[in-house]
Amino acid sequence: MSHAPAGRARGLRGLLVDIEPLRRDREFRLLWSGQLVSGVGRAVTVVALPYELYVLTRSPLAVGLLALVQLVPILVFALGGGAIADAVDRRRLLLLTQAGLAACSIALAFLAFAPAPPVVGFYVVAFVAAGLGAIDQPARSASIPRLVPPERLNAAIALGQLSFNAVGVAGPALGGILIALVGVSAAFAFDAVTFLAAIAALVLMAPLPPHPGAARPSVAAVKEGLRFARARRVVLSTFVIDLVAMVFGMPSSLFPALALDVFGVGPAGLGLLTAAPAAGGLVGAVLTGWVSRVRMPGRSVIVAVAGWGLAITAFGLAAGSFPLALVFLALAGAADVISAVFRSGILQVETPDELRGRLSSIHIVVVTSGPRLGDAEAAAVAALVGPQLSVISGGILCLLGLGLVVRRFPELARYRSPVVAAGAPGREEVVPEIVRLPFELDSVETEIDPPVRPEASERT
DSSP: OTHHHHHHHHHHHHHSOOOHHHHHOHHHHHHHHHHHHHHHHHHHHHHHHHHHHHHHHOOHHHHHHHHHHHHHHHHHHHHHHHHHHHHSOHHHHHHHHHHHHHHHHHHHHHHHHSSSOOHHHHHHHHHHHHHHHHHHHHHHHHHHHHHSOGGGHHHHHHHHHHHHHHHHHHHHHHHHHHHHHHOHHHHHHHHHHHHHHHHHHHHHSOOOOOOTTOOOSSHHHHHHHHHHHHHSHHHHHHHHHHHHHHHHHOOGGGHHHIIIIISOOHHHHHHHHHHHHHHHHHHHHHTOTTGGGBSOHHHHHHHHHHHHHHHHHHHHHOTTOHHHHHHHHHHHHHHHHHHHHHHHHHHHHHSOGGGHHHHHHHHHHHHHHHHHHHHHHHHHHHHHHOHHHHHHHHHHHHHHHHHHHHHHOHHHHHOOOHHHHTOOSSOOOOOOOOOOOSSOOTTOOOOBOOOOOGGGSSOO
16 A cells, blocks of 8 residues: 555656656756746736837737737748757857847837837837747747756746746736736836746757757758658658648637627736636646657647647536636647647757757748637638637537548658657656547557666656
């Protein structure tokens, strides 16, 4: 009987997010910690900037224009940013982009402090910041495989998702408090100060020089990355499956109509609808201790996207219960995090280092444009059949589209992790499980490593 509590404790540790990359890998710990602090500041600006624009203009259209202004430089500069990230020292590039983003936050603080700030100035700064972010993100993502060994890569990616979702939950709340207590200008200044943590962490890190075979930034280099993505079908499948999930199953543009007209919960309910996916994503990220032990990550992506589609469909059907609807949104957010961890892991493992910046930039374009296309699709369908039917049909189309992707890209379901297959160290006991899909998949199972004796593990 004395062994049962110990066994349960080991099982719980196996579910909780694996913090080994933070314990063992100094460079990753520095990058992650600095980004966590600066991420909180960026989340404050995500709240403060549209708030300031609305206060100045009293126009929802002005706030909507901000999203377009920020999307354009991402789509324009991301691919080029990936080529740059492959050709230069990534640590030095991150230092430059973080310094530039800090300068943008300082500029926003000065604009907001002015007695009559020009509205166009906020758009200009937002455009520049989005362009810098389009260069920063590929460099940051492509650096991770250089900072941790292959057997801890999925755990490092999961920790990134944990940070992202924690910031997504806490940052906006902090932004609202700062705006109420000290004003918008001080909120922007707070964002600028948090960049000091990211810059200090980068200064303490070792250089990340480019691969000896890296190509110089050029249109040809960008095309090389696109050709690789097209030729490596398992990588291409991760992009396609995410687009399917987001284009058909992303209903965030319908949250105002759902909150006011379907659930009747007002602005407070709208805030809960918006926060629910991030809250679920945070819980999902906390419970990712098992991801490094999955042999077939492609199948896990398929199962996670199926979970997303089912949860969104159930959310649309839960019009009679607002709390239940929030639960389904949270489940969708958790499924999205699991999908993101495995998709990113496949991308990083299958891409050579000299191409990781460019492939990461393609990934950023996909994950940036997909939700916005999904918002447009959901709104267009809602104009014809109403918001609730739009959500339900989107979830169903997501599942149907997933079935088509699985048949079109059988490589994804067959993909076996080379790291786990080789016997990555540090694995703990885990029970194999079978996950059933809502459609036929040639008897696909989600396979996890067989039990490993505790004494054979590196962990203590």
